Amino acid sequence: MSTTGYVYACLSTLTIGFLSSALVLPAIAQVTSDGTTNTIVNQSGNNFTILNGIEKANNLFHSFSNFSVPAGGSANFDLSNTPNITTIFSRVTGGNVSNIDGLIQTLNSNNPVSWFLINPAGIVFGKNASLNIGGSFVGTTANSIKFADGTEFSAVNPTETPLLTMSVPIGLQMGQNPGAISVQNTGHRLTRGLVTPIVQSSNPVGLAVQPGNTLALIGGEINLVGGVIVAPSGHIELGSSKTGIVNIDTTSNQWKFDYSNISQFANIQLSQQALVNASGSPAGSLRLQGQNISVLEGSVALLENFGSAGLGNLVVNASGTLAMRQTGVYGFANSQLITDNLGSGNGNNIAISAQQLQIQDGSEITARTFGAGIGGDISVNVSGLTTLDGWSAVDPSLVSLIGVKTLGSGRGGDITVSTNQLRATNGGVITNTPLGKAAAGDVTVHANDWIELIGENPLARIPSAISSIAVSQGNGGNLNITTSRLTLRDGGVVNATTIAAGNSGRISITALDRVEVSGVNSITGRQSRLASAANTPNGRIFNITFPLTGNAGGVFLNTPLLYVSDRGIVGVENQGRGDAGQLVINADRVMLDRQGIVTAATASGKGGDITLNLGELLLLRHQSIITTTAGGSGKGGNITINAPIIVGFENSDIVANAVNGQGGNIQITTQGIFGLKYRPQLTRENDITASSQFGVNGNVQITSPNVDPNSGLVQLPENVTDPSQQIATGCSNNTGSSFVVTGRGGIPQNPTQQVRSDVYDGLRLRTWSDIRDISAYRKTQKVQAQIPESPEILVQATSWHRNAQGKIELVADKSPTYLQQPLTCAAVTKI
Numbered sequence: 001m002s003t004t005g006y007v008y009a010c011l012s013t014l015t016i017g018f019l020s021s022a023l024v025l026p027a028i029a030q031v032t033s034d035g036t037t038n039t040i041v042n043q044s045g046n047n048f049t050i051l052n053g054i055e056k057a058n059n060l061f062h063s064f065s066n067f068s069v070p071a072g073g074s075a076n077f078d079l080s081n082t083p084n085i086t087t088i089f090s091r092v093t094g095g096n097v098s099n100i101d102g103l104i105q106t107l108n109s110n111n112p113v114s115w116f117l118i119n120p121a122g123i124v125f126g127k128n129a130s131l132n133i134g135g136s137f138v139g140t141t142a143n144s145i146k147f148a149d150g151t152e153f154s155a156v157n158p159t160e161t162p163l164l165t166m167s168v169p170i171g172l173q174m175g176q177n178p179g180a181i182s183v184q185n186t187g188h189r190l191t192r193g194l195v196t197p198i199v200q201s202s203n204p205v206g207l208a209v210q211p212g213n214t215l216a217l218i219g220g221e222i223n224l225v226g227g228v229i230v231a232p233s234g235h236i237e238l239g240s241s242k243t244g245i246v247n248i249d250t251t252s253n254q255w256k257f258d259y260s261n262i263s264q265f266a267n268i269q270l271s272q273q274a275l276v277n278a279s280g281s282p283a284g285s286l287r288l289q290g291q292n293i294s295v296l297e298g299s300v301a302l303l304e305n306f307g308s309a310g311l312g313n314l315v316v317n318a319s320g321t322l323a324m325r326q327t328g329v330y331g332f333a334n335s336q337l338i339t340d341n342l343g344s345g346n347g348n349n350i351a352i353s354a355q356q357l358q359i360q361d362g363s364e365i366t367a368r369t370f371g372a373g374i375g376g377d378i379s380v381n382v383s384g385l386t387t388l389d390g391w392s393a394v395d396p397s398l399v400s401l402i403g404v405k406t407l408g409s410g411r412g413g414d415i416t417v418s419t420n421q422l423r424a425t426n427g428g429v430i431t432n433t434p435l436g437k438a439a440a441g442d443v444t445v446h447a448n449d450w451i452e453l454i455g456e457n458p459l460a461r462i463p464s465a466i467s468s469i470a471v472s473q474g475n476g477g478n479l480n481i482t483t484s485r486l487t488l489r490d491g492g493v494v495n496a497t498t499i500a501a502g503n504s505g506r507i508s509i510t511a512l513d514r515v516e517v518s519g520v521n522s523i524t525g526r527q528s529r530l531a532s533a534a535n536t537p538n539g540r541i542f543n544i545t546f547p548l549t550g551n552a553g554g555v556f557l558n559t560p561l562l563y564v565s566d567r568g569i570v571g572v573e574n575q576g577r578g579d580a581g582q583l584v585i586n587a588d589r590v591m592l593d594r595q596g597i598v599t600a601a602t603a604s605g606k607g608g609d610i611t612l613n614l615g616e617l618l619l620l621r622h623q624s625i626i627t628t629t630a631g632g633s634g635k636g637g638n639i640t641i642n643a644p645i646i647v648g649f650e651n652s653d654i655v656a657n658a659v660n661g662q663g664g665n666i667q668i669t670t671q672g673i674f675g676l677k678y679r680p681q682l683t684r685e686n687d688i689t690a691s692s693q694f695g696v697n698g699n700v701q702i703t704s705p706n707v708d709p710n711s712g713l714v715q716l717p718e719n720v721t722d723p724s725q726q727i728a729t730g731c732s733n734n735t736g737s738s739f740v741v742t743g744r745g746g747i748p749q750n751p752t753q754q755v756r757s758d759v760y761d762g763l764r765l766r767t768w769s770d771i772r773d774i775s776a777y778r779k780t781q782k783v784q785a786q787i788p789e790s791p792e793i794l795v796q797a798t799s800w801h802r803n804a805q806g807k808i809e810l811v812a813d814k815s816p817t818y819l820q821q822p823l824t825c826a827a828v829t830k831i
Contacts, residue, residue: 046073101126122179183227187273233280285312298328309345362392388428427457453492491521548576580608
């Protein structure tokens with residue numbers, strides 16, 4: 001390292017160390033009264049006893065010029081003189097940050113007591129900070145607290161005798177620049193397995209309230225640097241706001257906060273394995289509300305339910321970006337938003353709202369169920385781009401994920417993702433996986449613009465995917481996808497799969513522009529695939545094997561253009577003893593190129609059927625194939641194709657073959673087939689075949705609709721006119737005129753069709769049209785007859801004689817009356 005680099009590194013280290021230490025330095029005067037509320041503070045070393053204040057019914061008001069508690073110290077609210085109060089309101093008016101690294105507790109009270117700490121300058125909770133107050137806690141950097149009767153307890157406008165109230169608080173008035181709130185600790189020590197519940201026993205205690213209560217931090221920037229916040233079976237609220245009023249509802253133990261009057265939010269960051277935890281029996285609820293919300297370095301927001309139905313949801317609302325990335329050090333180190341249901345009731349749901357969502361480095365949004373209760377649902381609503389990318393550097397099997405896992409007898413929850421664009425790369429996954437006897441929920445993805453699934457995780461061999469995988473006896477969920485453009489590339493996958501006894505789900509896709517499935521992964525060789533299947537490769541992911549007896553589901557695809565190329569696959573498949581599903585494609589055009597595959601294959605069960613309903617064209621090129629193949633004694637599936645034009649070149653085939661079972665049937669309805677021909681066996685040409693190697697061949701039927709020759713006939717009149725009498729041969733002009741048609745799609749295929757735009761390789765070409773005003777070219781002239789010269793008529797001579805000059809002349813009689821004189825235009829006009 002250079003001298004300059006060494007000095008810079010040292011200065012950076014010193015600066016960071018100084019700033020970190022500054023965050024927990026106590027104020028010069030630690031806990032002092034400002035004299036406005038009759039508050040008395042008695043100090044003994046680092047311990048402070050706080051007495052009196054102003055009591056209004058169940059409310060007690062304290063006012064401090066400074067409020068900080070050093071490590072090993074305590075702030076004790078002695079309620080001997082006010083034993084019946086239920087809520088303490090404490091304001092800090094001196095303009096100094098409150099650094100709390102010790103214990104805060106209430107003594108000698110007849111009731112559980114809730115505590116509000118208001119300091120607009122900022123609040124820092126150190127790793128030793130703890131609460132023992134019996135009720136709920138709100139730490140806020142608001143300017144004041146508003147009450148139901150209109151009064152206000154302000155930390156920026158203190159008066160000699162503040163106007164206090166016995167009514168309930170209803171809002172926090174944020175200033176123009178509220179201070180930050182920080183919580184520091186050593187980070188969580190959660191542990192878990194891929195299919196086992198989370199273990200919390202090694203966690204630090206952190207900042208916690210008693211079970212069933214609320215812990216809320218409402219301020220400007222909120223940072224949890226390894227901080228641990230716990231509210232067992234209660235509610236945790238992290239709200240970051242720059243200005244406006246945050247409304248409060250304290251009528252239940254789980255207090256509610258309303259941000260509808262907030263116009264601008266600030267940022268929230270969880271780092272260094274920070275933990276926000278409202279687990280319990282039952283689990284409580286969590287909410288993070290801010291602008292840009294970051295869950296980093298193995299940090300976790302957790303709801304683990306051990307009892308009846310969960311009390312609430314895990315909600316994250318980001319007016320900007322929700323970013324989850326980077327790994328931690330201890331235990332499972334990927335960043336997570338997670339709900340686990342180990343109880344008998346329904347699990348907690350996860351609801352995400354953001355402008356952008358970034359899930360990276362194996363981070364995950366997960367809802368799992370281990371017991372008899374139904375698993376929680378996941379709902380993601382993103383107005384912009386949703387990104388899932390990569391895997392955990394600590395454990396490559398942990399991929400960036402939005403997922404539901406079902407491990408007990410309760411049905412898994414549903415996943416709903418609504419976004420403008422969705423991109424999954426390097427193994428990013430949206431998945432619903434039943435790992436036990438219960439069925440999985442469904443996966444619904446709606447992306448206004450596009451969905452891209454590209455590549456895979458080469459270390460764990462996990463593809464970028466939207467999937468449902470049945471691993472045991474439970475049935476897989478259905479996949480429902482709507483978008484404008486769906487692209488699977490370099491090993492990307494949409495699959496509903498079973499690797500065991502459960503049936504795989506159904507795939508339904510509507511793409512308003514196109515679906516493209518192309519390529520293989522350059523490292524693993526995995527083919528891009530859109531399929532419902534029963535197969536074995538995914539068993540490696542879970543390190544478990546079961547007999548493969550489940551049935552494959554169906555694939556139903558609706559799009560103007562399906563383009564499959566470079567060994568990409570669209571189909572249904574069963575490699576076990578079950579049946580392959582049904583593949584139905586409704587499109588204008590299906591184009592297969594460079595070994596593109598449309599398939600319905602089975603190893604020994606009934607082969608799946610393929611139905612193509614096409615409005616314009618089926619094109620197969622460069623060894624592409626449409627196949628329903630059955631192995632063993634399985635019966636080949638049927639292929640039904642309805643397309644105006646079918647084209648096959650470069651050894652491309654349509655096949656319904658079997659080995660020992662009967663070959664499938666092929667039914668084609670078209671106006672024309674080019675390149676493809678029926679053959680009893682596959683060749684190196686472009687084949688249509690339905691054969692069985694050792695069984696009965698299937699049937700191939702090709703139907704080309706023709707016009708009925710007897711339809712629309714008109715009885716002709718019997719008084720036939722000689723056309724030679726109706727035509728003036730001299731009136732025609734047949735030189736200098738032509739009619740030329742060039743290009744593709746220039747004219748309709750029959751007179752009843754309209755001229756339509758052409759589409760080739762995904763490009764829509766405009767049809768030629770002449771929109772000029774032709775009236776200027778229409779000039780009516782009087783018809784003028786053209787009278788050709790009469791040809792000379794030669795007649796046979798009948799005699800001869802010598803004239804006066806002595807020359808011989810041939811002489812004929814008058815022309816016979818039966819000779820027809822040539823017609824002229826003058827003659828025609830007389831008819």
